[in-house]
Amino acid sequence: MxxxxxxxxxxxxxxxxxxxxxxxxxxxxxxxxxxxxxxxxxxxxxxxxxxxxxxxxxxxxxxxxxxxxxxxxxxxxxxxxxxxxxxxxxxxxxxxxxxxxxxxxxxRLQGTTLYDCLRQGIPIPAQVIDDVDAALAYAMAHGLHGHDVHGRNLMLHRGRGLIVDISDFLNPQPCRAWQDLRWAYRTFYRPLIGHLGLRVPGSVLDGVRRGYRLVRRIRGQVPGP
CATH class of the missing domain: 3.30.200 (Phosphorylase Kinase; domain 1)
Known part of the structure; x- marks a missing residue:
């Protein structure tokens, strides 16, 4: 061409x-x-x-x-x-x-964000969680911080986990976004709904996100905008 x-x-x-x-x-x-x-x-x-x-x-x-x-x-x-x-x-x-x-x-990273996986009913394997944990440990070893790591910034590609947005990784402020997401995955998603292939409406996911940010703001742990 x-x-x-x-x-x-x-x-x-x-x-x-x-x-x-x-x-x-x-x-x-x-x-x-x-x-x-x-x-x-x-x-x-x-x-x-x-x-x-x-x-x-x-x-x-x-x-x-x-x-x-x-x-x-x-x-x-x-x-x-x-x-x-x-x-x-x-x-x-x-x-x-x-x-x-x-x-x-x-x-360019190829794949589907975890947010879209939930919307489309695509199963998220535990390997994704392990991959993100390993990648964040690598980043910390290079003087960086796993800041603002959430479902829109993570991607599934061929069964493996990718971190899409690392723009806030110089921010040293504590951020529990990844720890909370990992806890929700292991506590609710994997044992209760992951195998069902349910499609979660975007409006529900956005409502959860807004509620989560409100709780974080009240607790003084809001990630970057």
Missing amino acids: AGESSPIDLPQLLDRIEHQLLPQLQIHSPDPCDPVLVKDLPKPWRTLGCGNYAAVLHHPHHPLLAVKVYGPERPGLEQEAEVYRRIGHHPAFSQCFHVGAGYLVLR
Whole structure:
């Protein structure tokens, strides 16, 4: 196909980012506690997901790479780049190939978030929990912190666990998000509902998330936005 490049053709992707994506892309961040909104995304770029700091985009001619573009006035790009520098190469994490003005080029992680697994009734094997535990231990050994590790930031791929978002791993404040999720998995999900293949509506999951954040706020243990 004309104009098509190899899966990892960084110079070609950077050219597309600087001359096609960024001049047209608009990212709005109306509330720091809610995900950013992507508008005016030029074709053929697509949105993979949105977090509270940035949007993750990709170009179909570069299927192995993703571009994380930070919202206006949203902090954290330099800190996230430092996290990836310390992580280096690890199968449970992405990898940073380039740090640009307001964006990062990352290895694209394939899979289904644990949040979507619950919505779609996809069983979550115990291996995922073990993989995340091992990955967080690796991160801690490199001076990082497992901060804000929750169902939207974790992914299932071919039976293994991946950690998608590590942007807050320089934050030294205590965060029990992962410990609480692991406890809920072992106490409720695995023995009671994991084998049933039930589909949990997104509205229910979002309600649980809001209630959890409220309890954490009351206890003074709220993770980053």
